[in-house]
Amino acid sequence: MAAVNKTAHSFDKARLEALLSRRFFYAPAFEIYGGVAGLYDYGPSGSSLQANIINEWRKHFIIEEAMLELDTTIMTPAPVFETSGHVARFADWMVKDTKTGDMLRADHLVKTVLGQRLADDEELRSGTAQPVDAKKKKKDKTPPKVKLEAAVAKEYETILAQLDNYDGPQLGELCRTHKIHNPDTDNEVGEPSQFNLMFTSSIGPTGRFPGYLRPETAQGHFLNFSRLLDFNNGKVPFASAQIGRSFRNEISPRAGLLRVREFTMAEIEHFVDPDDKKHPKFASVADVELTLLDRHVQEAGSTEVKRLRVGDAVANGVIANETLAYFMVRISQFLLKIGIDPKRMRFRQHMGNEMAHYATDCWDAELQNSYGWTECVGCADRAAYDLTVHSKKTGQQLVVRESLREPIVREAEVAELNKKIVGKSFKGDAAIFTKHIEGLDEAALVELKSALLNGKTTVTTAEGKSFEITPEFLTIERKTLKQSIREYTPNVIEPSFGLGRILYVLLEHNYWSREQDVDRGVLSLPPLVAPTKVLICPLSSNKEFEPIVADISAKLRRSGIFSKVDDSSQTIGKRYSRNDELGTPYGLTVDFASVQKGTLTLRERDTMDQRIGSIDEVVSIVADLCEGKIDWPQACERLPAYDGKQAVD
Template structure:
């Protein structure tokens, strides 16, 4: 049976996994509230993330403020570059994100071509119904083979196009407003950050953070000290981030407020090996490399991460180690391996400072969705913040063998320098002593030739002339016992909401033989509630047993829920299958006689019977951090047959 997104969304809405925020007031696009099962599912995913990464890798977790001053994000490049391309319909005022519009229109034309050729295109019953504005029905139009190949090539490279290139594609393929057919404006850049003012005066300009990374970079020296000055090490942060999406849709996949979990792994730029790489070297990943995309193809290479690093497909061991660990985490929470790939950023898509970057993409009914990014950001962030603040964000290590260096050094005649430049003296001195070796070499040559140097110093009104009698710039030999370097950063960045929604799609199915019985087959480890407690009837005699079982489960940290409604047991099971509850415990009349209870497994609907202690122990083993299978966990219990599923 093909996937029915409308059916899934009906279940998620009815059972309040999440819902549009401010619904009573008409809602605000891109903002959502999580209900009880959604909160529990997200909390369990985050808890496992902490165990899988923070605990396993001995990371240093921080929680930084969401309000960020303008200067910080100006320095990091977000003010100038954190933007997407948008276009507007002048007639209706409707705004579109250009890359998504081009992708959607071209994909719909390929779909129309398949329909025209009589091929089986996968149905998507909810695509048009979910649009708030009426969209014209896609007509089945046959394309010639050359155009089909051309469009497929464009779609394979869609993430790498610049704004002007997207504008050319709009002209070439006559892309207009899908709802009205009206013309659209040229692409314009739109900064995605939410601007705000900090303090009552409004003079301190700021933004809601678009990521959690900058707080980790700014606290680098404190983190290094917390790690006893040892390298390499990693910090981690989980918290809300904000992006003012141009046209948010697709539910939790494109929102304006979302939970992120980010890691900054600081590593020596001269040694990007990883001591635990051997543990994951044989992990097989599905890779879509940049060369394949640039050729207009989307062919997947399956290889171990060890092979990928050795062949240079993945830049280094530490980056490869985290790609494998990301894969293992996603599989562990229930993502389907055949619907997970790692796509490498193309050369024209990758940030100028990045050595390599891969996205973990999950296949959903909306297509391939980026859910985790993993980048080697080199030393960019620490370097720009250090330059802006004049604070060193570096690591200092004692050399085993001292290094002989011969560098240019600046010496000033302080007795004459101070009186000459007075209040500007400190600014000029700071400027001169902070020059690079190349700059000092040029200044030394100028000083020898002209017997003075002329420099422009920020904060000083006019160019400054410094005569030779005030300054000396010469090369001097010295023994360097300390190696000082700016670490590189490997950054895995997780969009928790996107992962959560993709997991819902990957876990959803309709029970065979019953179109109305939906199931969310979450792994027990992340399921919102682990156990459903069901009395055979609402007879008060069952109350003490339900309380005893519930208390026993609580003592071992297992969440449970009692359903003592008048519905049939089969109906009560079905309602909780929709919530993803993996196990059900039934208390019946035999319990009154011998204190035995029945344990049911959600997906197979198999049942076993045993004492309260035996059943609780079995459940505990199957919801543990390293869980056992149903067969292993219930090996000592007695198989049981019931007609309760009818």
């Protein structure tokens, strides 16, 4: 079988975008009203592709890892996100065009402008730069292409390597120092300011209960932790998973599905003992190599990656723990399974300043595409942050209580309150005082015990409330304690998938065109996720073909395979070519040999190779191909090549 030359023509983004629009994979929402930036509608093929990606995600993670699936509400009361830190911290830095007032995301502006200058420099030095049309330059403010001094080019590369680590004032300094203007207008931009990305709303008719559309699905997991733990019979570790819509009010969405305001996320929250972050399946993946870009390399101004065994990466402290590393491997396996190019995938570790407020370690699965390297999956160790803050705010104990096989015996200082005197003396503040005393650690109790020897002391709570007490209010004695229950707040490992981004990059990675038909592209989507698995093409509109087509369609449906019939008047070749654009991997031709001999011709999309066999045999092989039980070379071993003669009787 001849090899398929998918690189016969360089990637043409304009052709791909035209294909996706023409074949309605997705399109701007409200298009006939002028559209709204960052909002998209998926058409039939795009919807099916996303559904197939989700279906495989559920199999790969929820089913294979025995996760608990959730579907929590999108609308969220404001106190939830105030407690989680999103109201204060879930923001990006933006700058304003000083003349037009247009808003731009500051880090994206720096990346775009400096990246373009480096690209222009490379073109000029290689002699491949195209001349800029004078009229076009005047109209769209295109800056002239200039050669950069070696030191300047190196500085730009260092800035881009460290870009995610810059805060707002630093981004503003970069814009001033390097004369970074709005590329659309060539106008200067102002100082960066923070913009919270959450959509505000209100719950109920009075508007008195503020809320937000969720920017992630994670909080639904944490607020239901006690119920999930009970459902899992009180056992940790366990994972919950959820697929659902999230919303972020992006400052300037410009990169299609990569930067949108409404999107589908698939998130996992794996709850684990903070003292034991090993994973029972880690040994099965320890020898897998991943392409890693760690924080130290980036902070040094480089983007050089390394291929490392995850076992070595954990042992050397590059990846924080086994569970985090295990999920990084599972993420990689999933992305490869659905058709992502392994050469254009890497895991980049977050640097100090960009680390989320809740994370202790975080790696992004980044996929290279025409827009550069794009984060498509985040994998973070969120520690115990979320459960801790929600527990403190609500008073609900979001903890694990684990029976110990051997009780722990220890000595400790124990405070016993005289509740009658406390209540009589402090009245409405008695609960505040009691909570403060019960929260004191060993060292604080020893210090308080010593202070009470003087007969009187003052206790001050974290809220600044002071209480004057004497030994009659409480006694502190050293006692022998027997602990048979261990209580702890679990840590969380969170893989978080942006499915729209993955879908778009998947399309880029699998788009190519044949040498003989450059204008009509091919989407080499794996059968696993292809919107339509099989195209059935009757040779003509002859009535004799109809019962055979109906029979084949019914058999494929019973096998769970989505197929489509194309009985149009176009030639077989044009019909197949039209469906190659949609990523349909297999085609079945019904001809007069099907009527006379009961045979069926099977065509493979990428190679255009054709095989022939009995109808039942071909349908069975197609089912095996679509389910991933065999590949095309194995199918070729079971079916003879079609030479065009079988249809002639």
